[in-house]
Amino acid sequence: MAHLEKRRALAAFFNRLEQRDEVSDDEKNVLVEAAGSFKLYPARTDMVREGDRLDVSTLIVQGWAARYRVTRSGERQTSCFHIAGDFIDLHAFPLKVMDHSIEAVSDCKVLEFPHRALREITERQPHLTRMLWLMTLLDGAIHRQWITAMGRLTAAKHMAHLLCEMFVRCEVAGVTDGNSFEFPVTQQGLADALGLSIVHTNRCVQELRRSGLISWEGSRVEILYLEELKRFAEFDATFLNFVREPR
Amino acid sequence: MTRYFFDLDLSGERTGDEVGTDCENDEAARDEATAFIAEFARDFLPRNGDRASICVDVRTSERPLLQVRLEFAIASTSK
Numbered sequence: 326m327a328h329l330e331k332r333r334a335l336a337a338f339f340n341r342l343e344q345r346d347e348v349s350d351d352e353k354n355v356l357v358e359a360a361g362s363f364k365l366y367p368a369r370t371d372m373v374r375e376g377d378r379l380d381v382s383t384l385i386v387q388g389w390a391a392r393y394r395v396t397r398s399g400e401r402q403t404s405c406f407h408i409a410g411d412f413i414d415l416h417a418f419p420l421k422v423m424d425h426s427i428e429a430v431s432d433c434k435v436l437e438f439p440h441r442a443l444r445e446i447t448e449r450q451p452h453l454t455r456m457l458w459l460m461t462l463l464d465g466a467i468h469r470q471w472i473t474a475m476g477r478l479t480a481a482k483h484m485a486h487l488l489c490e491m492f493v494r495c496e497v498a499g500v501t502d503g504n505s506f507e508f509p510v511t512q513q514g515l516a517d518a519l520g521l522s523i524v525h526t527n528r529c530v531q532e533l534r535r536s537g538l539i540s541w542e543g544s545r546v547e548i549l550y551l552e553e554l555k556r557f558a559e560f561d562a563t564f565l566n567f568v569r570e571p572r
Numbered sequence: 573m574t575r576y577f578f579d580l581d582l583s584g585e586r587t588g589d590e591v592g593t594d595c596e597n598d599e600a601a602r603d604e605a606t607a608f609i610a611e612f613a614r615d616f617l618p619r620n621g622d623r624a625s626i627c628v629d630v631r632t633s634e635r636p637l638l639q640v641r642l643e644f645a646i647a648s649t650s651k
């Protein structure tokens with residue numbers, strides 16, 4: 326029973342892996358067996374805090390989370406959003422001490438993997454280990470895109486880039502609804518992700534709406550013209566590595 | 573929290589803020605307008621020639637509050 330429930334909960338994660346390589350049934354079973362317990366985090370609570378020393382890594386089953394750091398003056402910068410199927414703090418396994426925090430953006434259901442079980446995987450499953458390694462490399466690839474967009478694109482293009490990224494990632498996770506996805510972020514949360522004031526953030530939303538490329542009602546974003554939005558944002562999904570090949 | 577509106581005027585071309593942003597008080601709204609104009613200048617000025625003005629009018633639904641203005645000009649100093 327627990328095995329089945331965990332297997333179902335890992336469907337989005339398996340999908341993420343299988344977008345990039347074949348994963349055998351045995352390997353999936355190893356991951357299911359390695360999974361510990363489920364945990365729930367209400368929206369806007371920290372799942373992990375900078376400085377924490379953890380003995381589990383967390384995989385999101387449902388909901389959104391944000392990876393962030395805070396400056397001494399209290400200003401927050403988010404460096405990545407995470408959604409269902411993301412192994413958010415696989416980092417904590419080899420890093421030991423977390424150098425950043427992770428917050429539940431919406432209510433989150435997660436599955437915890439004891440580091441002891443992950444260590445066993447690295448010792449016995451070389452291919453699975455490479456796949457887990459790839460997952461953290463993808464986090465790095467996303468950070469590079471964020472840095473480039475933040476440093477070199479206009480604010481509106483930067484926002485468009487984020488929307489393209491989240492739409493494409495949500496699609497793979499199976500949480501889009503046609504051209505729409507649920508983006509449960511607050512105004513402040515969005516401003517923290519873009520590194521902008523809230524007023525500027527809101528203006529960018531209005532600009533993208535006026536351009537007819539998107540509609541944004543409450544927390545529902547609809548991409549009206551994906552190809553045009555990608556072109557405007559200079560978005561190229563290559564960094565997300567959607568190529569199924571031996572890793 | 574009060575909803576403030578930040579209307580933008582770019583060298584005479586006006587874009588009204590239809591949605592607004594919630595701020596704690598007038599002072600927070602002033603800080604937001606200041607941060608906004610500085611960020612906006614980074615995108616706007618390099619693309620809009622030698623002279624520009626960026627102006628943000630801050631108001632609530634009941635009253636005007638203040639105006640933040642940035643004047644930009646490039647003048648040659650070579651002979």
